[in-house]
Amino acid sequence: MSLLVLGANSLIAQAAASHFAEAGHEIIFGGRKQDEPEKYANDFSIRYKTKCRAEYIDALDYPSHKKFIEDVLAKTPDLEYVLIVFGYLGTQEKAQSDFTEAHRIIDTNFTGVVSVCELLAAEFESVKKGNIAVISSVAGDRGRQSNYMYGSAKGGLTVYLSGLRNRLFKSGVNVLTIKPGFVNTPMTYGMPLPKPLVASPEKVGKDIYKAMLKRKGVIYTPFFWRWIMLIITSIPEFMFKKLKL
Amino acid sequence: MKFEEIELSGFGKYPKAKCKVTRPPGIFDINEVLKNNSVIPRGLGRSYGDASLNDKGVVSESLLMNRFISFDEETGILRCEAGVTYKDLLDTFVIRGWFPAVTPGTKYVTMGGAIASDVHGKNHHNVGSFSSYVISFKILLASGEILDCSRTEHSDLFWATVGGMGLTGFILEAEIQMKKITSPYLTNRSIKLKNMDELFDKLEEFDKDYHYSVAWMDIVASGSKYGRNVLLLGNHEEGSGLPDKLKLRSAKKYIEKKISVPFEVPFTTLNKVSITLFNSAFYMAAKNKIEFVHYDKYFYPLDFILNWNHIYSKSGLIQYQLNVPEDKGKEAIDKVLKKVVAFGGGSFLAVLKKMGDQDGILSFPFKGYTLSMDFPVKKGVIAMCKELDQIVLEYGGRNYLTKDSIMDEKTFKQMYSGLWEKWMDTKIKYDPENKFTSNLARRLGLCPS
């Protein structure tokens, strides 16, 4: 059974994929940067002695997605697992004054993912198997002034995935929503984050792997974010709106 | 390009400097940084002092460039990016019967760092240092040009880069020869010795019989116990002699267990009493014996305790590693040890080992004896180390740059006399504007300050 990873450059994606590779699954790395997915595929095939290959995909090039998925399925009939990690944090301030930035944030985190998910859903629904995992974020649980563009795209994604899970349940297809807290990756590099709350990509990757195998619905990773978010979402709006978050 | 401004240090946590750090995912990004800044490459920061610090420019980490490129199962030749670590090599290749031919005492070292420091292992007297197994590497120059270097191609740059402390360019990829092994276990022979005379005799006697050899010296004991030590000799186990239990374990992928020192202790746990206890306990506990030891315990005992440097408290530690010529080596080591014992010892034990010759221009090893010691940073330590410098100089020895944090330019240039000048010729040829520079380079006069 094979794993398709979309957003191959992400350290979280690689960490999660390493567990699948170690267990002997074939890995297909999808990404948009020239050569990079191939370098990972090559590295994985040496490191884990498993079959790996790279495919080119840009989350924002929607018309290309149909052919991409068809090609992957044609070459990989035993595709079982899909992990989608596309994401773009962007800059909140820029997004407020420049709509192209807001657009890119929404499209990369939401529209691009929806486009791919629908194609996969149709296929998995018809064969009555499959396991789709998507990285959303704790930022999608409640909008905050410091990153509500990204947060709302992820929030939309979370709601979308909840619906998709509901739809595909009867077909035996699992949909996993992954909500990481802060993770030490190039996305957050250089940001002044509270160190004790920052997880390693390895930790998050392992949580994702376990949750995919257990066919979970929603996970927070590390787990304590469930409690942090519970507190944040229970603050009444009249108070929340006054906070500097 | 994203930057992080942090107080940075090497493994010794001394000295510290405010540095602008970046973690580029590829060549394009390193070039971007080089356009407007001076740069020092950094791997995992396991050098002790200021070799991978640059408070007048940028520190550029190699950690995102950590992919294997090719591996030949027949010949054991590996090609990989510079951020690949010893841990990556071990986790991947031991089970397939290949081992790094030369390894330092921690596996948290990158290939880039291993080349730049031309690291040595417990087998230096037999096989030389890491560069002896580096077939070639790709390096990014200050000009943006990428060169392939080997013993035959741009060989001047090859020899200036091995041991060149990151000052000639950014190593991107390396081609490395691994060593064939048949088991992850080693046969270790421990011999408890009363003094240095015994040690130097035994070192001669077992020179060729054992691939690995190193001695742990008590550097606190004085009087009749002065110079007592335990000699550890080892060979890769062929596999046939292993008990069945270990044979079985060898076939499985190895998973390590760790304990951690999570934060810097606010006070110094290493005082005269604890240090003395530690040094004697080690000697007391040692037995003359032969045993099978897993490679992880054999080569990387300190890695079992994550962040063990935290026990040195906030002020950090200095590691002092010297090498003195074979001729009169014992006399020099004796003088050094006497001074250290009189000072009240260092922390833990000192490690003494026999070294062979080496070709890298600034490579630390040459035929003789090396001694390394840890000292917690406290009053009087630096002055004492400066006195040790004088002994090292008197005997024609030198200190290891990757461990150093206190030498001055004059001392360095005396120790590496004839070598630094030669190195400088190549440096100027490939990096005329000193785009690659570090706090260490400026301190030692390898780059203008």
Ligand SMILES: Cc1cc2nc3c(=O)[nH]c(=O)nc-3n(C[C@H](O)[C@H](O)[C@H](O)COP(=O)(O)OP(=O)(O)OC[C@H]3O[C@@H](n4cnc5c(N)ncnc54)[C@H](O)[C@@H]3O)c2cc1C
């Ligand atoms: C517990 C412990 C045990 C050790 N045991 C040994 C030992 O037995 N033998 C031994 O020789 N050393 C030993 N060392 C020292 C260590 O092996 C070296 O300092 C090594 O260079 C550290 O590698 P690093 O990847 O952490 O590099 P860093 O410490 O980050 O950098 C070290 C040097 O390498 C340069 N460098 C790093 N990456 C690149 C690159 N891509 N291109 C160009 N230059 C680069 C840096 O500029 C710097 O000058 C030990 C260190 C520790 C902490």
Ligand SMILES: NC(=O)c1ccc[n+]([C@@H]2O[C@H](COP(=O)([O-])OP(=O)(O)OC[C@H]3O[C@@H](n4cnc5c(N)ncnc54)[C@H](OP(=O)(O)O)[C@@H]3O)[C@@H](O)[C@H]2O)c1
């Ligand atoms: N880091 C955190 O703290 C954190 C917290 C919560 C959630 N997340 C989410 O976790 C996921 C992984 O993020 P990360 O932290 O690993 O950051 P990352 O390194 O920036 O990963 C983002 C990935 O998305 C890819 N991508 C972006 N735009 C794309 C496009 N148009 N087409 C194809 N691929 C595109 C990137 O590819 P390129 O390399 O080609 O740009 C990269 O592989 C993201 O969804 C992120 O939102 C991260």
